[in-house]
Amino acid sequence: MNSFLSALGTKLAEKWLASLVLPGLLFVGCGLAAILLSPDRPFDAKEVVIRATDTSERISRTSVTAVVLSVIALALAATASALTAQGAGFLARHVWQGKWPRSLARQLTKWRRNRWNDADETLAVAIHEGLADADARDDLAWARNRIALSYPRRPTWIGDRLLGADIRVWHSYGLDLAAVWPRLWILMNEVARGEITAAHGAYIKAATLAGWGMLYTLLGLLWWPATPVGAGVLVLAWSRARAAAALLADAIEASVDLNARALAIQLGALADGDNFTRQCGEHVTQLLRKGT
Template identity: 40%
Template sequence: MNAFLAELGKQLVTRWTATLVVSGGLFAGAVVLAQVLGHRNAVNLRMLRVWLDMVSADPTSERGTTVLIAAAGFLLGAAAAGLMSGATGLLVEWSWGLTGAAPLAGWLARSRQRRWEKAEAEVAAAERALLADTTDPVLRERTRMAILRREAICLVPAERPTWIGDRLHASDVRVHSSYSIDLVTVWPRLWLILPEAVRGELTAVQDRCTSAARLAGWGLLYVVLGMFWWPALVIGLVVLLVSRHRARLAVGVYTDLVESAVDMYGRRLAAHLGLACPGRLTAEIGAEITAILRKDDVLRPLRPVVSV
């Protein structure tokens, strides 16, 4: 137990150092630069050297108490910035689930929907041309590229204001279309019977999603700081672009793993619920699974349940 607690303490210190001290320290340093330089002298290194000389020449800077207070204030500021980035990251993750009910979210959702419908029309036109001459390699490549452009927007008709929101929604739609399974209802029960290795992979990808959202939180904080020191705005925009790329990769992998878990272990869940599933998982069995786990008869098909 002592060894376990010691290792746990090391892990906590490492995570605290990585998430608060390093990233928070960089942000705290940027805040100091914004206070000292401002917009007009944003990249004036000479002015920064003059300020550092003034601080070092101050008699109070040689006192140990002053140094300790300054170091404590810097660490507290770094920790506060880390907590703010975490809270902002939670808001970013919350925004992934927006449905388009709000005015701005609705405008974004309709814009994505129009893009998807345009891409769908291009796919339909390419497929009609390919049906006229199925041996033409140019038409086959044109059809393939049209499908890829449509799927780059969303795998199903777009409805959400963001790509990530649509990708998460697409998994629910695809699982329900294939198996009549309500993924929101079934997933917690399916999670309980997944092998440890599968749950480990899913947890690791979830951590990457959270990390990407926290990185977006840092980017937003730098953008706000850019109101007082314009280099922070540049840093914030770059960080937001990186976080967007990471979030898309992580969410794409996560949704693929979720759909794969349903494909591979849906029959095991049916067996645990006492349903006969000798072959592949069908929509009828999926509807029975959903009805049992929802604890109602709304989705239960009109046929007797065969116990294993």
């Protein structure tokens, strides 16, 4: 038991150091630079070195307790910065997923719907009248799907991509993903769970990265070089979030594709050897909703 607790403590300490302290120390260092440097000389490294040396000498002349407290204060400041970035990342996820004020969300969703309808109509005309070859039709389909894989219901691409998994599963199988998912998760093998967990983790990390971008952008109010750094981090986080959201949605749909029939058999809604139909999926949904 002692060895287990020791190993657990070591892993937690490593995770705390890697995910909180190290990124936080970089931000705290930039914050100190913002305090020490004047706005008209933002890259005067010599001034930072002089002041940092003076501060370290004053600390070294004090007691060991003061040195230890200084180190603890630095670690706490780094940890607080990292926790703030995680909180800002939660806000970033809300923005990415289209959880906006209703009036603003309605206007942007309407604009995305109009674009999607135009692209879908162009594709339908090309298919119906034979105006394009296969490659051209693929390009038209890609142009429509680039806006959203299904009729837009959110003001953002990421919001529609994640919601699209629910909609596509419902239209294809008659399954309410919210009701079905906990049972599907139990049926999945470890590989499938790992893929979904990894995709979700990548999405959360992208949101945390966006949180750091917000903090650096705010730091730019004191030290302007932090502003372009923050903007670049925000763009990178948004790009990673789109990729992670697409991967997560695909993994969820794939899990339904591969396990929906097994779930129906487990629930007694489908006989072993029968084909899974949308009618069967609707029956499974009714069973799992339990009248709600």
